[in-house]
Amino acid sequence: MKALLVLACVVLAALATPTKPSLRQAKVVRVVPQTLDQLHHLHQLLLQGRYDFWQEPRALDTPVDIMTTIRDLPELASSLKSHGLKATVMIQDVGRLIDQQAAERLQRDSRAMDWTDYHDYDTINAWMAQLASDHPDLCTLEEVGKSYEGRAMKLLTLGKGGADKPGIFIDGGIHAREWISPATVTYMVNELVTNSNTYDDLLSNVNFYVMPSINPDGYSYTFTDDRMWRKTRSHTDSPFGCKGADPNRNWDFHWNEIGASSNPCSETYAGSGPFSEVEMRVVRDEIIRLGSKIKVYLTFHSYSQLWMYPWGYTSALPDDWKDLDNLAQDAVSALTAVHGTQYEIGSSTNTIYAAAGGSDDWAKGVGGVKYAYTVELRDQGYYGFLLPPSKIIPSGEETFEALKVVANFVKNTYSK
Ligand SMILES: [Zn+2]
Numbered sequence: 001m002k003a004l005l006v007l008a009c010v011v012l013a014a015l016a017t018p019t020k021p022s023l024r025q026a027k028v029v030r031v032v033p034q035t036l037d038q039l040h041h042l043h044q045l046l047l048q049g050r051y052d053f054w055q056e057p058r059a060l061d062t063p064v065d066i067m068t069t070i071r072d073l074p075e076l077a078s079s080l081k082s083h084g085l086k087a088t089v090m091i092q093d094v095g096r097l098i099d100q101q102a103a104e105r106l107q108r109d110s111r112a113m114d115w116t117d118y119h120d121y122d123t124i125n126a127w128m129a130q131l132a133s134d135h136p137d138l139c140t141l142e143e144v145g146k147s148y149e150g151r152a153m154k155l156l157t158l159g160k161g162g163a164d165k166p167g168i169f170i171d172g173g174i175h176a177r178e179w180i181s182p183a184t185v186t187y188m189v190n191e192l193v194t195n196s197n198t199y200d201d202l203l204s205n206v207n208f209y210v211m212p213s214i215n216p217d218g219y220s221y222t223f224t225d226d227r228m229w230r231k232t233r234s235h236t237d238s239p240f241g242c243k244g245a246d247p248n249r250n251w252d253f254h255w256n257e258i259g260a261s262s263n264p265c266s267e268t269y270a271g272s273g274p275f276s277e278v279e280m281r282v283v284r285d286e287i288i289r290l291g292s293k294i295k296v297y298l299t300f301h302s303y304s305q306l307w308m309y310p311w312g313y314t315s316a317l318p319d320d321w322k323d324l325d326n327l328a329q330d331a332v333s334a335l336t337a338v339h340g341t342q343y344e345i346g347s348s349t350n351t352i353y354a355a356a357g358g359s360d361d362w363a364k365g366v367g368g369v370k371y372a373y374t375v376e377l378r379d380q381g382y383y384g385f386l387l388p389p390s391k392i393i394p395s396g397e398e399t400f401e402a403l404k405v406v407a408n409f410v411k412n413t414y415s416k
Contacts, residue, residue, distance in 0.1 A: 020226055023095035025070040028054055028384060029087040030063050031080055041083040043353060049266045051076060052228065054384050055304060056268075058353050065090060065381050067228070090381050097386050098227045105389075115187050115396060117389045118179045120223045121151060121216050124186060128156050128212075131193055138196055138203065144211075145282030148234045151216040153282050158192055159207035166414035167207040167293045168407060169369070171283060172300040174247050174359065176218030176229045177385045180377050180395055181300040185212040187396025188403055202407050205415035209290060214283050215247050228385065232277045236264035245271035248301075249355065250280050251362035254313040259355030270357055283359070287367045295410045296371040297363035298403075303384055305343045306376040307332050307402075310364045313356035317347055318364065324371055327409055331402035338398035341378065371406075375399070 033039040042057035042064050050072065054065040068076045080087050091097060108117055113127035132141035138160055145153045159165060172185035189210055192199055213219050217233035231244030242265035249260035252274030256262065260270035275281050287294060309324040311317070318324070328345045335343060364372040378395050379387055387395075 020095075020228075022069045022071075023098065023228065024093075025096075026067055026094040027070070027073060027089055028065050028067045028091040028094060028381075029076070029080075030065050030090045030381060031085040031087050032063050033057060033060055033085065035084075036060070038083050038085055041079075041085070045076075045079065047261070049261070049263060052267060055381065056353070056355075063381060065384060067091075067094060091384065091386070094228070094386070097383075101386060101388065102227075113186070115183065115190070115392045118183055118392070121213055121220050124182060124212055125152065125154060127186070128154055131189070132156070135193055135196070138193060144286055145278070147216040147279050147282075148232060148277070149217040149220075151220065153211065153214070153216060153279065155286055156189065156210045156212075157207060158189065158210065159203055161204045161207070161415070163207070164293070165205055165207050166295045166410050167209050167290060168296040168298065168403075168410060169209045169287060169290065169294045169363075170298045170300070170403075171211045171214045171359070173213035173219050174215050174299060175301055176215050176222045176231070177227065178300075178302040178377075179222070179385070180302045180387050180392065182213040182219070183389075183392045184377055184395050184399050185210060185300055187392065188400045191396070191400050199404075202404070202411060205411040206407050207293070208407075209286070209294070211283060211286070214279055216279065218244065218247075230267055231269065232279060234277060236269070236272070238264035240265055242269075245269045245277050246357075247277050247280050248359060249357035250275060250277045251284070251357050251359050253362040253365040254356040257313060257356040259313075259353055260357050268355070274357070280359070284362070284367075287363060287369070292368065294367070294369050295414050296373070296406055297360060297367070297369040298373050298375060298406070299359050299363075300375050300377060300399075302377040302387065303379055303381065304376045305341065305378060305380055306374075307343050307345045308360070308374045308376070309347050310361050310372055311347060311354075312358040312361045312374075313354055315354060320370065321347060324373070327371060327406065328373065330409070331405045334405045335398045335402040338401050339394050341394075341398055375402075 052067040057064045132139045140157045143152050144155045172181040221229045233244050246268045249270040255274040256270040261268045307328045332343045360372040360374045363369040
């Protein structure tokens with residue numbers, strides 16, 4: 001009976017699940033380039049656009065994760081082998097893992113917001129509306145724009161010290177399939193709001209401006225059609241019907257100079273022009289509107305456990321990199337102290353392949369936010385983008401400790 005029930009759930013999940021047929025038996029393999037030749041070869045494969053790179057080649061001795069369909073596997077294997085690259089399988093069957101997780105989600109049938117599961121865009125928005133109506137002294141929720149497909153984009157502001165207090169701008173979900181990002185961001189918001197007495201001092205001196213899911217169309221698409229979707233869902237002029245741009249290559253700071261693609265079918269398509277994607281214009285306009293009140297910009301991605309600061313477009317460092325590095329060190333120490341999770345800190349300085357058009361580069365280079373960080377959350381590739389929901393709370397707990405360090409720094413440095 002139980003087996004039958006599980007089977008029924010799997011069938012149901014398959015009906016309601018974003019598993020493309022091509023993902024059946026698809027694998028994620030890992031290689032670690034040790035020579036420049038190997039690194040360049042991986043970069044060439046990336047540019048070809050045939051494989052979905054879960055982790056792009058960036059530097060020597062840094063893992064590269066590649067998802068391949070079962071059909072393309074032999075060719076990928078021989079291509080890697082011809083350059084002496086040894087591949088290990090990280091995920092045996094991507095499609096099966098997606099189905100399993102979707103079946104578990106159906107079984108839980110939890111529509112209400114919580115952190116034992118991942119939730120869709122409407123659920124997150126409804127929860128934010130509820131927070132704002134339950135805690136009018138602490139939260140305000142504004143609609144600040146609409147996505148390409150017309151979804152309302154909302155900015156949640158937390159704080160009780162008044163609009164002039166220094167602020168931290170936090171966004172998540174810029175890449176649709178990185179589900180742990182909106183989950184962790186909303187966890188931290190919930191923590192601040194439900195324990196607002198504990199954090200009274202912080203909330204009286206610092207404002208938190210939060211947009212947990214800034215690629216709503218892409219995020220929604222990962223729930224309905226393709227769990228592995230990364231980009232926005234805008235129309236392109238691709239003759240193959242390819243949709244969307246990489247929203248984190250779309251910002252107007254050294255746009256499309258390096259590490260991005262002009263091919264609309266690529267996962268790193270920079271868009272038809274800087275800020276071609278309406279969702280990124282919406283976020284940009286909020287950062288501009290808040291202006292010098294924003295002291296820190298935090299954008300959450302996954303995966304690989306990195307706390308990074310600009311620049312992404314060049315291996316050069318900003319003049320004040322030491323300041324950014326110091327705060328990152330303090331934040332990461334607090335994070336690691338919770339569950340022992342190891343993060344690396346750094347800029348793209350150690351990487352060979354830079355990527356331009358990222359939101360953190362723009363926040364610092366144009367938006368004038370001194371402390372701009374991109375955080376790559378859990379894990380280090382064991383599940384990759386398919387991090388089980390049981391990891392949301394631990395991820396939230398540790399990341400919140402890092403956020404507290406950052407917020408205390410903002411309070412002590414800027415609040416009068
Ligand atoms: Zn990302």
